[in-house]
Amino acid sequence: MKRIANRTTKSATTRNRAVGRRAAGLLTALLLVAAASGCGNDSSAASGHGNKVTFGYIADYSGSAALAVAQKQGLWKKAGLKPELKVFTNGPLQVQALGSGDLDFGYLGPGALWLPASGRAPIVSVNMLGLADRVIARPGSGITKPADLKGKKVAVAEGTSGDMILDLALRNAGLKPTDVKKVAMDASTVVTAFSSGQVDAAATWYPLIDTIKKKVPGLREISGTQDYYPGLTFPNVFVAQPRLASGNPALVRKVTGVLKQADDWIAGHPAQSESVAAGFLGLPAAQLKGSTDHVKILSSAELTKLSRNGTVDGWFDQLSDLFVQMKKLPKPEKAKDYYLGDLYASAGKADHR
Template identity: 80%
Template structure:
């Protein structure tokens, strides 16, 4: 299979590229068969929002892990790059990345086992009275953005669409929560961020304008969020990776069939008040596994990742991007879960 073969070309020396961090996971070993023949344990990272947790929440609630003979040890992270560092150090087996971190697989630091869903939540927004009505009007304005996120990506797209360069605006880098505060208080003219944060900002700034939206660039450019694994685990224990990917496929199919209910399942998993994640599915495109398998086989998904890699190259994050066929395990995805469903 081409994706598994390609791993051999990219594995050597990969982990020298990372600054390793120690992540407490409650499990000292890697993924392997239990000594007594029991369930195989995997250490799985996630982010505590809807997209970053819902598949794991559904897999847990539906008993999908037990059916597959896999026991997950779940660890919450605040972002994707920390998970990739943990994969590189061997203290994590699988993780979740939002679109802003997809330059990491493209640089060979992780292997993508599955697309989770496509994000549609990102926007460049402007304050009323700022004089900003379209992307070209951003020139000379202060724009708040959390660098390295999908907000950074939508800003790059908006500027490129208008023929502007990054230094044509005053980019004010800050974390995502501070973007909300800075925009709401009028310290910046515009912001590149996402829903549901924009819902909060709209309450504080009635009449804010959406200048650029994720959907403006779809389907030529997509913002997938994904599940990843260690390249050496994908090449050395592909059967275990298939088992885990099969669980994710089943969970994804349930989510696609029950979108509103999935919001409640995720909220319960995250111990949030009932209804707090209501409406989350308005800002994602859910892909059943049959559709994603078809899009993987015909090269569409590879095209998504290659287009994003080109964008990361423009942004200076990825000087020498790999091809998607080297880090998206589409053939493994297509095969995963067949035995469990038969």
Template identity: 60%
Template sequence: MRSLRMLAAALLLVPLAAGCGGEDEGGAAKVKFGYTADFAGAAALAAADKLGLWKKAGLEPELKVFTNGPLQIQALGAGDLDFGYIGPGATWLPASGKAKIIAVNMLGQADRIIASPKSGIKDVPGLRGKKIAVPEGTSGDMLLQLALQKAGMTAEDVTKVPMDPSTVVTAFSSGKVDAAAIWYPLIDTIRKRTPDLVELSKNADFYPAMSFPSSFVARNEAVKDDAATTTKVIKVLQQAGDWVNGHTAEAEATTAGFLKVPPAQLEGAAAVTKTFSTAELTKLSADGTVNGWFKGLSDIFVGMGKLPSSPDPAGYYTSDLFQSAAK
């Protein structure tokens, strides 16, 4: 009995853990946050680090880099992350209930469908019967779906060759494929080897009717069980996003420093994204525009076979939480 009483007393001395990962010795709530090593995926975190926003919010981030969004959704589900970043191509995962979108990051405008000058392809209809390198399930794949649809074609009219993004660069440059659905800055690398490549389609061809938002996501449990910490995280992202929106050139350099890459590697990255202020995103969330962006993506995912039907974004975008955090 004495040992049981001692154990009970010891347990009373253990501090209760915060819903998103406990607290450090200084009382800051720990949050595990994922990101990707590119401008869109890291700019807000770089800004938050530069401006000391985490400390001001009473948060202690544990940052972990990933190669893509789906891996972060998987880590969220396993409890290895509390928050993360996804590009538009992974939006089908929160749409299917795997996570919650807590904030829009930027609109991507970097995707292109490009053709080899040796292929003789001059427009999207010219892709019929041709080999197209495509990283499956990405925003490049989505752009291809839209472009083919606009031209009255389907994926069955072309030969899609699934491959990793880095492999697309090699395959296109070596002439193993006729075209590719890929994005900047990888196109910059391709252009060095094939300077006279032909651009057939781009995101902007479908804007504003169709938009490609990247987003910040959270574990379902983090939103449900610890809305207070989630709101603090959203506030950090809002303040960081405001700084990036107002200092895009400096944000490129700051993100390069954060990622420990040469500044030239991210130079011009902001030119192929559309950033927003918190005030703009709050208004666009309130009037349903943001939900429209996500609904448009979901409709594409249905056509790609990623979703059986297109769900209401109100079920996975925490618009009310974003708007209340902005007050």
């Protein structure tokens, strides 16, 4: 989901000073917390489990492509890391695992970004910008536009990007969440419920919609992320255990360096990356063909530039405002408090020793 925020233009001098202050402040904070961690009992956060890294992902293209490429290209080995990759059905479950220490890193879609904003998992890297989310309606339901959702039964996986796109569609139509019969369920169950006619509509994403289309070929797409871009931008991201970045910033830079190299390979080989992700997930290559049509892939150089000039912060700040409207957050939170943009910019080949 992608909406590039219009930021107030600053002079180069002011911007450079601000970036310098932010970098210095982050480094100081990391050093202080690292020192404290060395004296405390949270050994897993401070050590990062040596060269072993547990990493969560979701079994679709955007949720797995970077990890698939890192594995295929031997990037983990080059970095001296041994990953243990664990599949999850959604982002909120990964944040729970990060909080309990069962994961070191994880992947979140844009609908779960209220969790980093609430302080539960710092963002270490933007992965891709998503365009995959849709509100879809069954043929014969009488739903041809968002306003028609009033009084209808809508399936959605709460806390996900599907939840977000539904909220946006309702707001644009002048409706409240209470104007529809919202049925909360797991993302995979949304597919079953919509396909079997248990609900009138659903808020979900590709490639799940491709699966639904095979069963319900006449479905309508009545709203999608592309309707809001570039006014809003919807990044999917990689996050870390709450204390890992402060307890072991070198490890986080090393892992982030792997992700940056993987993203650069994907940016240069988008179609091939679909096949690599399919192989990683054990799926026929045809099943993920065209997945890159639903994302915007940015190189690490582009993301570094956008992180330094405040654009990425703007994406997250706008979404934070949206999450307040959705009652996911009590108040807006600033990206500078949970997006480790300076750490992202510093991660690179120097960390792969």
